[in-house]
Amino acid sequence: MRETGGRGVRADVRLSHEEIRRYGRHLILPEVGLEGQMKLKSASILLVGAGGLGSPLALYLAAAGIGKIGIVDFDVVDESNLQRQVLHSTPDVGRPKLDSAKDRIHAVNPNVEVELFSTRLTSENALGILGAYDVVADGTDNFPTRYLVNDACVLLRKPNVYGSIFRFEGQVSVFSAPGGPCYRCLYEDPPPPGLVPSCAEGGVLGVLPGIIGTIQAAETVKLILGIGEPLVGRLLLLDALTMKTRELKLRRNPECPVCGEHPAITELIDYEAFCGITPPDAETEAGEYAISVTDVREKLDRGENLFLLDVREPQEYQIANLGGHLIPLNDLPRRVHELDSSRDIVVYCHSGMRSGKAVQFLKQLGFRKVKNLVGGIDAWAAVIDHDMPRY
Amino acid sequence: MATKVLIPTPLRTYTGKLESVTLEGNTVGELLQKLTATYAPLKRHLYDDTGALRNFVNVYVNDEDIRYLQKEQTRVSEKDTVSIIPSIAGGRSV
Numbered sequence: 258m259r260e261t262g263g264r265g266v267r268a269d270v271r272l273s274h275e276e277i278r279r280y281g282r283h284l285i286l287p288e289v290g291l292e293g294q295m296k297l298k299s300a301s302i303l304l305v306g307a308g309g310l311g312s313p314l315a316l317y318l319a320a321a322g323i324g325k326i327g328i329v330d331f332d333v334v335d336e337s338n339l340q341r342q343v344l345h346s347t348p349d350v351g352r353p354k355l356d357s358a359k360d361r362i363h364a365v366n367p368n369v370e371v372e373l374f375s376t377r378l379t380s381e382n383a384l385g386i387l388g389a390y391d392v393v394a395d396g397t398d399n400f401p402t403r404y405l406v407n408d409a410c411v412l413l414r415k416p417n418v419y420g421s422i423f424r425f426e427g428q429v430s431v432f433s434a435p436g437g438p439c440y441r442c443l444y445e446d447p448p449p450p451g452l453v454p455s456c457a458e459g460g461v462l463g464v465l466p467g468i469i470g471t472i473q474a475a476e477t478v479k480l481i482l483g484i485g486e487p488l489v490g491r492l493l494l495l496d497a498l499t500m501k502t503r504e505l506k507l508r509r510n511p512e513c514p515v516c517g518e519h520p521a522i523t524e525l526i527d528y529e530a531f532c533g534i535t536p537p538d539a540e541t542e543a544g545e546y547a548i549s550v551t552d553v554r555e556k557l558d559r560g561e562n563l564f565l566l567d568v569r570e571p572q573e574y575q576i577a578n579l580g581g582h583l584i585p586l587n588d589l590p591r592r593v594h595e596l597d598s599s600r601d602i603v604v605y606c607h608s609g610m611r612s613g614k615a616v617q618f619l620k621q622l623g624f625r626k627v628k629n630l631v632g633g634i635d636a637w638a639a640v641i642d643h644d645m646p647r648y
Numbered sequence: 649m650a651t652k653v654l655i656p657t658p659l660r661t662y663t664g665k666l667e668s669v670t671l672e673g674n675t676v677g678e679l680l681q682k683l684t685a686t687y688a689p690l691k692r693h694l695y696d697d698t699g700a701l702r703n704f705v706n707v708y709v710n711d712e713d714i715r716y717l718q719k720e721q722t723r724v725s726e727k728d729t730v731s732i733i734p735s736i737a738g739g740r741s742v
Contacts, residue, residue: 400737423736426657444735446703494733496657499667505711505733570697587696591703 263483264391266292267299270324276368280322293482294322298368300481301325303390305378305406307354308332309466310396310420310473312344317474318394319362319369323481326362327372327390330354341463378402380525383409392480394418394473396466400447401528407432407440408525411516416480420473425462425497427469430488430507431476433516437489442510445591447532465497514590521593526621531590533614541613541629546620548628550636553603566596566604568615569634573607577634577645586611589618598624605630605637607648653679653730662690676707677720679730694732704735 272280272294283289283297302323304311307330318326332354334345342354349357355373362371374386378397387393387409395406395417403421410417410433417432419440432439472493479485492505514521541547556563565581567574574583584592586606596602602624604612609632616629630637638645650670655663663669669686673679680701684691696702707714708731714722724730 398737400735403737421736424657426736428736443706444704448702448704448735492733503711503731505708505731506713508713508716510715572697585696585698587703 263293263479264296264300264481266295267324270295270299272298276322279366279368283322288484289482293484296481296483297322297478298324300392301327301390302477302481303327303329303387303393304396305329305393305402306396306398307342307344307358308338308396308398309341309422309461309463310470311358311394312342313467313470314394314396314474314477315344315358315362316365317471318477319366321474321478322366323369325370325372325390327374327386328355328358329374329376329378329386330358331375331377341461341466343467378405380405380527383525384413387415388413390415392416392418392477394420394477396420396470396473401532403440404447404531405525405528408515408522411439411441412523412525418473418476418480420466420469422461422465422469425465427465427495427497429469429472429476429493429495430491431480434480434487434489436509438507438509439513439516441515442513443492443507445510445514446587449533449587462497465495468495468497512591514593519594521590521622524623527617530614530617530621541616542609542631546616546628547631548603549631550640553630553637554641562601564597564600564602566602566612566615567606568604568611569606573648576648577638579605579634579637581605586615589615593619593622596624598622598626600626602627603630604628606633608633608635649674649724649726651679651724651726651728651730653683654732656732656734658734658736659690659693659732662693663687674723675720676709676714676722676724676730679724680707680720693734706733707731708733 280294283294284291300323302318304314307328334349334352334354334357336350338345344361345357355375359371362369383405393410393415397403406417416434419430419432421428476487479487490507492507494503511518565579567578567581567583568586570585604615606612609629612629616627619627635647638647650672652668652670654668655666669683671679671682673682694705709722709724709728
């Protein structure tokens with residue numbers, strides 16, 4: 258590779274006469290030129306999602322002459338997609354989005370190599386899929402995948418061109434670029450399910466993903482060419498109703514759980530659980546990661562050195578407690594460094610639901626000696642300590 | 649001293665569709681207290697049960713995140729604009 262700012266040019270890359278005619282308007286731009294166009298041809302971009310944001314991304318990146326475009330998607334084209342997902346057409350309804358995406362990309366530019374991943378992006382496959390690409394463009398539609406893409410890009414040290422939309426409002430930034438912040442520096446935790454209305458509930462102006470996805474495409478091309486000022490450390494907000502844009506400063510959070518100085522997350526976790534949308538885990542109800550109130554009583558009576566972790570809220574702690582270390586469940590990802598994974602940890606809450614989630618979360622981080630107190634402090638009050646108030 | 653607070657689209661449902669609300673207050677915390685006192689249903693979207701600002705809601709004074717200023721004690725004047733920036737995923741429900 259010859260390094261000349263941005264990505265390099267692969268030694269085997271040449272432009273044919275057809276390509277020189279096709280890319281003429283790029284070639285006469287001093288900021289692109291022959292060298293820049295060959296950088297674009299040498300580059301590979303992975304699109305996560307072939308929907309509203311992925312559509313303009315795929316079309317413009319293909320037109321710009323990106324050498325290889327990978328797409329991860331597992332959906333089929335639905336009539337309700339056509340209002341904004343311009344990669345797919347009316348005759349494509351019912352086809353896999355990957356198939357119509359590939360057809361459209363090749364119709365725009367047959368020189369582009371297209372790699373299709375007909376799967377949901379998961380903690381198991383993400384590093385393998387993303388690892389082979391230069392830049393990732395995130396056009397996903399849900400929080401678990403957002404955090405998965407972010408964490409994978411941080412672990413792989415790959416730029417993540419982020420775009421997100423809601424109704425009339427969009428956000429764009431470039432995360433995980435050298436020295437820049439990541440998505441978790443901005444939002445450490447996802448909202449609990451149900452608190453933020455989804456696009457399916459809230460709707461979205463069809464043009465909006467077109468605008469936001471096109472900005473993502475521009476940022477991607479700039480990163481490859483190494484020109485201009487990419488949106489690193491900046492969050493661009495666009496309100497399509499007022500057609501006003503604003504820009505906010507983003508800083509790298511030194512305490513970020515994934516890109517901070519002492520990261521708690523060093524491998525991919527279970528993002529569905531992290532976002533609170535996994536059904537309760539049987540293991541934390543009865544299995545290896547569960548413990549009964551009577552077993553805890555016996556261990557304490559034998560003088561075993563248990564670390565009790567209380568994941569309730571402070572006002573509940575005031576009502577009754579077992580003298581545990583208080584970290585409310587929502588704060589756990591941020592405060593996980595307060596825990597010692599080599600100790601025997603018993604996690605409790607009121608009835609065992611939140612502590613079950615906490616145990617699942619800690620398991621994903623590699624804690625092995627952590628158990629959920631089945632039935633919570635309520636069971637303790639009912640079975641062990643009849644003087645304890647129940648609430 | 650009145651300061652403008654910009655309400656993001658997902659939360660406008662709770663402010664009678666208002667895009668911005670102008671409130672009296674010396675600090676970001678005072679403004680947000682007044683905002684949630686006026687629009688009570690907004691409260692659980694901005695604060696958790698302990699009264700702490702939620703991690704998926706960021707508050708900016710002009711273009712700077714209050715986490716890097718004096719947090720909720722950040723002082724504001726009538727020249728400032730306060731923005732509430734919640735995380736949005738875009739697309740389908742999770």
